[in-house]
Amino acid sequence: MRLLIRTAMVLSGLMLPGMSLHAAESEPITWGYEGDRGPFQWGKLGPEFSLCDKGMSQSPIDLLHSHKIGLDDIQFSYKDAPFHVINNGHTLEELEPLSETVKSRYPKHGQTVLHFEKDSTIVLDGDLYLLEQFHFHFPSEHTVDQRHYPMELHLVHHNARHEAAVVAVFMEEGKHNPFFETFLAHAPANVGEVVDDHEHFVNPNDLLPKGRSYYRYFGSYTTPPCHEGVIWAVMHEPIQVSAEQIQRFRSLLGHDNVRPTQPLHKRFVLESH
Numbered sequence: 001m002r003l004l005i006r007t008a009m010v011l012s013g014l015m016l017p018g019m020s021l022h023a024a025e026s027e028p029i030t031w032g033y034e035g036d037r038g039p040f041q042w043g044k045l046g047p048e049f050s051l052c053d054k055g056m057s058q059s060p061i062d063l064l065h066s067h068k069i070g071l072d073d074i075q076f077s078y079k080d081a082p083f084h085v086i087n088n089g090h091t092l093e094e095l096e097p098l099s100e101t102v103k104s105r106y107p108k109h110g111q112t113v114l115h116f117e118k119d120s121t122i123v124l125d126g127d128l129y130l131l132e133q134f135h136f137h138f139p140s141e142h143t144v145d146q147r148h149y150p151m152e153l154h155l156v157h158h159n160a161r162h163e164a165a166v167v168a169v170f171m172e173e174g175k176h177n178p179f180f181e182t183f184l185a186h187a188p189a190n191v192g193e194v195v196d197d198h199e200h201f202v203n204p205n206d207l208l209p210k211g212r213s214y215y216r217y218f219g220s221y222t223t224p225p226c227h228e229g230v231i232w233a234v235m236h237e238p239i240q241v242s243a244e245q246i247q248r249f250r251s252l253l254g255h256d257n258v259r260p261t262q263p264l265h266k267r268f269v270l271e272s273h
C-alpha cells in the first residue's frame, strides 16, 4: 500500500479547518462543537452565520413525525474511486476535484473522503446529483424519537444547479465493517493532513443499507454557515460497525461532532413505504 500524506497547504485555495471566510474582511471565523464556539453560539459568531440562529429550515431534526407516501426509490450509481481523505478539522471526509463554486461553500467536516474523480451519482426526485464527498458524525445528528444512533454517515451530492442533496445513513453497533476499517486505516489524524492512496479503490455503495426506504425533508448543512435548500434523504435502515471501530473513530476525532436537533417549524418529513 502506497500512501501519500501531505498537508493541506499543498491544496492552495483550500481554507484551513473549521474556518469560513468572513465576507466583509476576508477573516476566517473559527467555530467548533464545544463552549463559546459551539453549536449554540454559531449564529452569533458573525453575520454570515446568522442562518444558524434565524434559519427556519435547519438540520438536523428529530424524525418522529413523518408522513408516509410513495416516494420513488433513490437510484444510486456509485463508482469505484481512489481513496483520498482530508482532515479538515471537524470530521473525516473523502473528496473530488472541487470546482470553485462547490469549494466556496464546502462545509468543513473534519476527516472527509473526497469522491470526485469518478461519476458517482444518484437520481433523487428525477434530478441527477453528483457525489462530492462523504464523512461521518459521532454520535448521529438526526434522531428518531429523540434517540441517537452511535454514528451517522453523510454522502454529500450536488446537481447541475449546485443544489445539495445529502444521503444520511445511521450506523449502529454490530458487525465489524470492512469499508469503515479501510477508512479508519487511511484517516489522517492531524488537521490539515491529506491521505491519497491510488492503489486502494473504494465504492461508497458498500456503505449503503440493503433496505432503500428513507425519510425526506428540506433542511440545511449541519455546519456553519448553515446554508439552507439542502434535500435530506435519511435511510431507515442503519448499517453496522463494531464497538471497537466506533471507539477508534471517536478517538481519531478527539471530540463529538454533532449539532443538536433543530425545530421543524412548518416543514413536513416524508417517509417512503
Ligand SMILES: [Zn+2]
Pocket: 109, 135, 136, 137, 154, 222
Ligand atoms: Zn455531516
